[in-house]
Amino acid sequence: MVFPGRYESLAEIADFVRAAARETGLDDFSIYAVETAVDEACSNIIEHAYQGEDNGVIECALTIKPDRLTIVLEDQGLPFNPKDIPDPKLSVPLEERDDHGLGLFFIRQMMDEVFFENTGPERGNRVTMIKYKEHLGKKHRHLRGHGNRVTMTKDKEKKVG
Numbered sequence: 006m007v008f009p010g011r012y013e014s015l016a017e018i019a020d021f022v023r024a025a026a027r028e029t030g031l032d033d034f035s036i037y038a039v040e041t042a043v044d045e046a047c048s049n050i051i052e053h054a055y056q057g058e059d060n061g062v063i064e065c066a067l068t069i070k071p072d073r074l075t076i077v078l079e080d081q082g083l084p085f086n087p088k089d090i091p092d093p094k095l096s097v098p099l100e101e102r103d104d105h106g107l108g109l110f111f112i113r114q115m116m117d118e119v120f121f122e123n124t125g126p127e128r129g130n131r132v133t134m135i136k137y138k139e140h141l142g143k144k145h146r147h148l149r150g151h152g153n154r155v156t157m158t159k160d161k162e163k164k165v166g
Contacts, residue, residue: 006021006064006065006066007062007063007064007065008047008062008063008064008065009059009062010050010051010055010058010059010060010061010062010063010080010082011051011058011059012048012051012058014047014063015044015047015048018043018044018047018063018065019040019044021065021067022039022043022065022067022076023036023039023040025067025069025074025076026039026040026074026136028069029069029070029073029074029136029138030138031074031136031138035136035138038115038116038136039074039076039115039116039134039136041111041115042111042112042115042116042134043065043076043078043134045108045109045111045112046078046112046132046134047063047078048108049085050063050078050080050082050130051063053082053083053085054080054082054083054085054129054130055080055082055083056082056083060082061081061082061129062080062081063078063079063080064077064078064079064080065077065078066079071138072138072139073117073135073137073138074135074136075133075134075135076133076134076135076136077131077132077134078131078132078134079124079130079131080129080130081127081128081129082129082130084123084129084130085121085123086121086123087109087121090109092110093107093110112134116134116135116136117135117136117137118133118134118135119132119133119134119135120132120133120134
């Protein structure tokens with residue numbers, strides 16, 4: 006589904022994603038986590054990839070499988086490399102923290118797997134987020150880089166393209 010790159014689209018995107026999360030059979034907390042992660046990712050697309058409203062669209066594709074929900078968001082905005090965003094310093098007082106990076110941190114915490122891809126200078130970016138019905142059972146997540154693709158997963162042994 007295609008949505009205008011506007012903040013007012015976030016409610017409609019949330020409704021679309023929430024319905025799919027319910028159909029997948031996710032619990033209430035997982036549905037909230039998915040909605041929050043998607044809202045943050047879409048806000049980042051509008052603010053950073055498009056540098057404001059009405060400069061492009063957000064394509065949102067959902068795949069429902071018995072064990073998971075996969076959300077793919079695509080834009081045609083400025084390239085994004087998550088490796089350029091430092092991890093937030095959570096141990097520092099709030100007034101001393103950097104303005105950026107916390108949303109990306111939350112996306113990574115709320116979803117079971119997150120993949121970022123730069124799809125080319127004229128094609129934009131793609132973020133793929135996966136939420137499993139049953140968590141993979143590992144508490145700690147691992148971040149690995151693959152060229153322009155950064156993969157985050159709870160399962161260290163998982164192979165990525």
